[in-house]
Amino acid sequence: MHSHTFKSVFLIAVVFLTQFSFAQAYKDQFAHTFSIVAKDINTGEMAVGVQSHWFNVGSIVAWGKSGVGVVATQSFVNPAYGPNGLKLMQSGTSAKDALQTLVKQDEGRDFRQVAMLDVNGNVDAFTGANCVTSAYHIIGDNFSVQANMMLNDAVVPAMERAFKTHSNLPLAERIVKVLQAAQAAGGDIRGRQSAALIVVGPKLAAHAWQDKLVNLNVEDSAEPLVELERLLKVHNAYNFMNEGDLAVEHGDMEKAMNAYGTAQRMFPENLEMKYWTAIAMANSGQLDDALPVFKSIFEKDNNWRTMTERLPKSGLLTVSKSELDRILKL
Template identity: 55%
Template sequence: MGQSRQPEPFAHTFSIVARDERTGDMAVGVQSHWFSVGTTVSWAEAGVGAVATQSFVNKSFGIRGLQLLKQGKTAQQALDALLKDDAGREVRQVAIVDAKGNVAVHTGKKCIDYAGHRKGKNYSVQANMMLTSKVPDAMATAFEKNASLPLQERVLKALEAAQGAGGDIRGKQSAVLLVVRGKSTGAPWDDNHLVDLRVDDSPQPLQELARLLRVHLAYEHMNNGDLAIEKNDMKRAMTEYGAAMKLFPDNLEMKYWTAIGLANSRQVAKAADMLRSIYAKDPNWRELTRRLPKVGLLTVSEKDLKELVW
């Protein structure tokens, strides 16, 4: 039950585990000067909790921590059980938040300076091998003062504040943002993960993570637009597609399906104008338009179809 059998990876880093008081959703956010930190530090399961295991990492703490929470243990009880027989506890840094908002965190005495943590209501921030001692406080302050934002954006703000306070003494390389539902629906393919973004190797991992989050949110709007079309709610569909394009204005696919939605709502002239600009950048979209009527995704007359694929 102690140390993992494989050589333990380093993940000297800063991270946050958090729960949204309003929705119950839970998150882990991390940045490190270590390749692909998301495969090592961040663990979460809908309706259960979230774990960050770092410093000299015992990766089993992620899976075992979640198992202990599923058995009914609180975050603190799970953490105590993980550390009890761990010969390497003094080089570990671990934080857990459970589905009820209980938080537990441990920073071993032999974690490399600067190392520390700060625990607050529904969250914990922790860091080791930092350039300055200001990182945990900066993260906590950013998380608390952005309480009006969605959880994923609050977590990103905390990570950005950590970097602003000096960050990892070695620099930066990878980052992760993971969000799961507060309550399981019994459909893990939907529950895990609401947000699951990783930057494995980048000179500016948090900037790239922020960009990916904008793309993620844009595609969420696209999915909502598609669902609205299924329900024949064209007004809602156009609102969602418009929100998607605002977040990701250069994406041809978002423009394309918005145009198809307009065509299906009998706004053929407007759709044709949009498609004309899309075809000019990539003519393959014209061929796709020709194929849509066969599968019922474009429901226009032959005359209107000619206007759309001229």
């Protein structure tokens, strides 16, 4: 075999073996990104916030369970850090010990970046030696900020400053500010595509569907943080609607109307919020005040008039026949 032929075969073999080894060890999804895990010391809530130039980053990076803790697993993602970390923390293992245990077991540790925080506020993070520059983390009291494949080294310090600066905000809004600061400092060198935010409570949830207090996921967007912030406002508005509904059930119409009003100010273009407010008013004997609201809704979308005809049968509208006619004739 000629020397140049041998060298060619040798190089091909090296490339093949290198790619094979890499594919075997690091076949998990990419999620080069910036993220934060944090706890609100006043409410006990815990959160994960993340943005990346990767589709649907929240589905693999952000993990959390009420009464237990939160996990962010990124870079060449090993999703097992999420459920396994939560399982260890729920068994009583601290975030630091849980992370150290899982990192030790992970043959691909040099390519991982992970942060964990438990319900007691213990927090730890790990950045593997082979994470793409700029890559590192900062651990603080009740939080950790971490990033890899960033445009510059200013991103992580900007996140730390933002978390400390916005301590007056509710945790979810505070997390959004941290993500915005990261993007403003340079963000992911590739740009941006998706973002996610989860918030869990300080105590174990009675039911699985009550576990996430906030669970927002922007899968694909030119401006994922703009969309994430919008979704959080919508989420909060619907929470006020739910608060209003509960107040109606308890006969406290003043509290209900205050909650409904707050919701509508937060999301003024939403006809449904206005509609159910009008229904609550009509059911509580405030039909004259409700009629102008119904009229403005029907003028924008007549389907709500049809809906109103159907509600008495379901018991959701309890007005008399004559009162119903007044509404429908608007």
